Each structure stands twice: as C-alpha cells, then as structure tokens.
Amino acid sequence: MKIMIIQGPNLNMLGVRDPKIYGNITLQTIHENIQKHAEQMNIEVDFFQSNFEGEIVDKIQECLGQYNGIIINPAAYSHTSVAIRDAISSVNLPTIEVHISNIYTREDFRHKSITAAVCAGMITGFGPMSYHLALQGLSQILGEIQAIQQAQAQAQTMQQN
Numbered sequence: 262m263k264i265m266i267i268q269g270p271n272l273n274m275l276g277v278r279d280p281k282i283y284g285n286i287t288l289q290t291i292h293e294n295i296q297k298h299a300e301q302m303n304i305e306v307d308f309f310q311s312n313f314e315g316e317i318v319d320k321i322q323e324c325l326g327q328y329n330g331i332i333i334n335p336a337a338y339s340h341t342s343v344a345i346r347d348a349i350s351s352v353n354l355p356t357i358e359v360h361i362s363n364i365y366t367r368e369d370f371r372h373k374s375i376t377a378a379v380c381a382g383m384i385t386g387f388g389p390m391s392y393h394l395a396l397q398g399l400s401q402i403l404g405e406i407q408a409i410q411q412a413q414a415q416a417q418t419m420q421q422n
C-alpha cells in the first residue's frame with residue numbers, strides 16, 4: 262500500500278509559525294513520526310510540500326497509477342482553491358484532508374473548505390495527531406476497497422469455471 266502525503270503553503274514554517282496554534286513541532290519531525298507509524302502499519306509513504314498551487318495540482322495528478330491514496334493538508338488553499346479540488350476529484354483516489362488546527366474554532370473564512378467536499382473525510386483539530394488519524398482512516402478505506410476487489414475477482418473466476 263502506497264500513500265502520498267501532500268503539505269500545502271506555509272506548513273514548511275511549522276515550528277516557527279504561530280506556535281500557539283500549531284505548536285512547536287517542525288514539519289520534518291511530523292514526517293519522521295508519520296514514517297515510523299506507517300512502517301508499523303506496513304504502508305509506504307512519500308512526502309511533498311509546496312507553497313505553489315500549481316505544483317500541488319501537478320503532484321496530485323502524478324499520484325494517479327503510483328499511489329493508492331492521498332493525505333493532504335491544503336493549508337490556506339483549502340479555503341480558496343477550486344484547482345486543487347478539481348485535481349483531487351480528477352484522480353479519484355481515496356483522499357483524506359487534514360488540518361492541524363480546528364478550522365471551525367478559528368476565523369470565519371477558515372470555516373469553509375472547498376477541497377474537503379471531494380475527499381473521503383476530513384480530520385481537523387488534533388494537532389500533528391491529525392495526520393496519524395488520517396493514516397489509520399485511509400488504511401481502513403483502502404483495506405475495504407482491496408477486499409471488494411478481491412471478492413469481485415473471485416466471483417469472476419468462479420463464473421469462468
């Protein structure tokens with residue numbers, strides 16, 4: 262199982278950026294912890310961070326045929342980007358949206374996520390733990406998809422015999 266983790270703008274500033282909201286942990290440490298968790302779950306993970314909307318769109322498109330699912334924190338683009346939303350729905354890969362902070366307890370403009378509507382689910386407000394919950398949720402979804410595909414393949418072989 263292979264999952265791509267995509268981080269949007271300003272998340273490279275974690276550790277320095279608004280520590281009262283995001284804590285002191287750096288993106289590198291978050292990624293190291295996700296990597297450890299993923300290894301325990303027998304999941305391969307890759308990481309990508311960009312401050313550029315188009316680069317995020319490109320990366321989502323590149324996931325097609327290469328990854329089983331996506332975990333994405335589109336950061337500020339969650340609230341503005343139709344392009345990222347369209348990219349997520351184009352590749353049609355199970356995707357979980359993550360937010361470190363609880364976007365619903367913050368400014369009004371953060372209450373709406375344009376991108377979450379095309380994701381399988383959204384996790385918000387658990388700090389860096391949000392990524393780990395997303396990993397668990399996505400692995401569950403991918404396991405269910407795999408089971409359905411296996412059952413379908415089995416039914417097909419039985420039909421042929």
Ligand code: DQA
Nearest residue numbers: 271336337359360361362371
């Ligand atoms: C964020 C929430 C967004 O509103 C904000 O623009 C971010 C980070 C979060 O992880 O809590 O950059 O996505």
